[in-house]
Amino acid sequence: MPASVSSHASRVTQPARKRSRSRSQPARKPYNRLGEADLGPCAFEKHMPYEEWMLLEEELASGPAGRDGVVHLLASILGSRAAATSRWDTFTLSDPDVQFFTKQGVGGGHFCGYQNMQMLFSYKQASQCHGADTLNYQHDASLRSLDLLARVNKQRRAITPPHAAVATAVPVCFSEVPSIIVLQHWIHRAWQEGMALQNKVQTGSIFGTRKWIGSPELEVICAYTGIPIQFVICKPDHRLGHTAFDVLLDEVESYFHEQNPRESSSAARSHAGKPPLYLQMPGHSVTVIGIEHLYTRHNHLVRNLLVLDPGTRPPPMLHRLQAEAQAYTGYRQTWSKEWPIMHSPHPVDSLRPDQVERLLCDFRRGHNSYDHYEVFEIGMLAF
Numbered sequence: 001m002p003a004s005v006s007s008h009a010s011r012v013t014q015p016a017r018k019r020s021r022s023r024s025q026p027a028r029k030p031y032n033r034l035g036e037a038d039l040g041p042c043a044f045e046k047h048m049p050y051e052e053w054m055l056l057e058e059e060l061a062s063g064p065a066g067r068d069g070v071v072h073l074l075a076s077i078l079g080s081r082a083a084a085t086s087r088w089d090t091f092t093l094s095d096p097d098v099q100f101f102t103k104q105g106v107g108g109g110h111f112c113g114y115q116n117m118q119m120l121f122s123y124k125q126a127s128q129c130h131g132a133d134t135l136n137y138q139h140d141a142s143l144r145s146l147d148l149l150a151r152v153n154k155q156r157r158a159i160t161p162p163h164a165a166v167a168t169a170v171p172v173c174f175s176e177v178p179s180i181i182v183l184q185h186w187i188h189r190a191w192q193e194g195m196a197l198q199n200k201v202q203t204g205s206i207f208g209t210r211k212w213i214g215s216p217e218l219e220v221i222c223a224y225t226g227i228p229i230q231f232v233i234c235k236p237d238h239r240l241g242h243t244a245f246d247v248l249l250d251e252v253e254s255y256f257h258e259q260n261p262r263e264s265s266s267a268a269r270s271h272a273g274k275p276p277l278y279l280q281m282p283g284h285s286v287t288v289i290g291i292e293h294l295y296t297r298h299n300h301l302v303r304n305l306l307v308l309d310p311g312t313r314p315p316p317m318l319h320r321l322q323a324e325a326q327a328y329t330g331y332r333q334t335w336s337k338e339w340p341i342m343h344s345p346h347p348v349d350s351l352r353p354d355q356v357e358r359l360l361c362d363f364r365r366g367h368n369s370y371d372h373y374e375v376f377e378i379g380m381l382a383f
Contacts, residue, residue, distance in 0.1 A: 019343050040212035040283075042110065047159045048210045049361055056181050057152070063175030064118055066099030067314065069322055071289055074306065075365060076325070076348045078292065081356050092256040093290035093306065094276040098123050099177065100308050110210035112178045112285055115310035116278055117218055119287040120381060123275050125225065132381045148172065148185050155208040180199040184208070187217055190224040215280040215377045228382035235375050245370045249303050251378060252277065276308070278379030281370070284311065287379075292364065305365040321348065 033212070037041045047053075059065075075093055083285060099122035101115040149172070179188070184207045191200040199216045201249045206213070215231060222229040234247040242250075245256075277288035290306035351359075 015270060020354075032202065033204065037272050038212070039203065040110065040210070043212075044204075045209050045211070046205070047155065047208050050159045050161060052210070053155065053159055053208065055178070057156075060152070060172055060179045060181045064101060064177045064179050064222075066101045066118065066122055066177065067322070068099055069096075069325070070100040070308065070314075071096040072316070073318070073321060073325055073348070074289075074360075076295060077351070077356060077359065080348045080351070081353075084353065089292070089294050091290060091306070094256070094288075097274050098276050098287070098289060098308070100314070102310050102313060111180055112213070112310040113213040113217065114183050114284050116287045117183055118177050118180075118222065119276060119308060119310075120218075120278060120379075124381070127348050142150065147171040147189075148182070151188070151207060152181065159208075176265065176351040183221060186221050186224050187213075190220045193224070195223055196220045214285060215278065215282070215379055217304050218379055220277060222381075230382070232378045232379045233375065234378065242373055243371055244376055245369075246377070248279075248370070248376045249291070249305070252305060255380065256291055275381040278306070278376040278380070279305075282375070286310070286365070289363075302366065305370075306363050307365050308363070309365075312362060315359060315362055317355065318362075321351075321359075346381055 034043065042048070073094055075091075075096065078091045078093075082091070098119055101122075103115075105109070126198045188205075188207045191197065196216065196219070199220060203211060203213075203217075206217075219229065221227075232251060234244050236242060236244045237247055255277065271325055273311045279286050279288050286307040286309045288307050292304045292306055294304065296302065325363055326329065
């Protein structure tokens with residue numbers, strides 16, 4: 001059964017097994033250093049490669065590049081599919097203002113935890129709800145001071161090859177969504193202020209590295225920035241014969257179907273208007289943006305999560321549909337009043353059924369994907 005996580009969340013993966021020690025051995029620290037099973041193949045690196053660090057500096061200078069309108073487009077695709085199949089298929093999505101951050105920008109496969117945080121914070125900024133003002137960097141003097149720049153310059157000097165010149169000026173873009181370097185800086189500052197010290201002992205220095213992060217670091221950042229968040233752990237319910245994924249589906253369904261205080265009771269159920277969910281599993285994390293109910297020919301209910309996975313690259317078809325959808329929206333806004341009789345079909349309506357299913361496969365996660373996990377952890381932002 002799901003249980004609330006304590007104020008100091010532990011990692012979903014199991015900690016390293018303790019070795020027995022004799023009386024002559026010194027006492028161990030209360031928290032053991034985590035290894036590659038929890039922190040990834042770069043668990044013990046002190047500095048990431050120069051090329052990858054420069055990509056992060058480019059993001060720091062220009063701001064994170066997320067994709068807008070993905071949730072809107074998914075709503076159109078799912079609605080068109082449900083209308084075409086003439087079944088009682090339903091879906092519920094999060095607030096449509098969530099941006100999609102993937103490894104196509106920076107990080108390869110090492111920064112999924114940071115990119116999921118960026119997706120959560122993109123909702124916070126768009127909704128202007130509790131805690132969004134903190135992300136405007138007005139309340140964090142360490143960003144406006146030389147603290148961040150000094151740390152960035154120190155990291156650059158440590159990894160710059162001998163033949164390359166070290167630049168002294170580091171431009172910082174105070175964008176609405178924090179960059180990966182800023183998120184690492186916040187974690188470091190939170191540890192300096194005494195927050196979650198056991199997490200610092202287990203992880204070691206995190207700034208300028210490619211160590212995996214997860215729900216403990218998300219909890220630290222939310223505590224540091226003053227954003228309320230609640231964590232729920234989903235484990236198998238052997239009494240009812242439910243797997244951990246079954247319990248997770250129940251939690252997600254209950255969350256999205258609960259009435260949002262900022263949403264009227266007559267609002268469409270295709271968009272719940274709620275924040276997305278942070279979903280942590282052993283070795284990976286994704287952002288949950290909704291849940292889907294499908295009925296087979298024999299009226300058997302199949303539930304799927306709808307997720308934004310930073311570890312995947314958006315399919316080329318998604319890029320084309322987004323461009324065509326934006327052009328379609330502009331066309332309708334410009335000419336619908338002049339010639340109301342004219343009607344141009346939405347780009348989604350021109351997709352073949354096999355194209356729709358192939359596109360949705362990148363966002364669906366069902367029993368075949370997640371049933372082998374024994375534990376999940378959900379992070380729910382307050383709304």
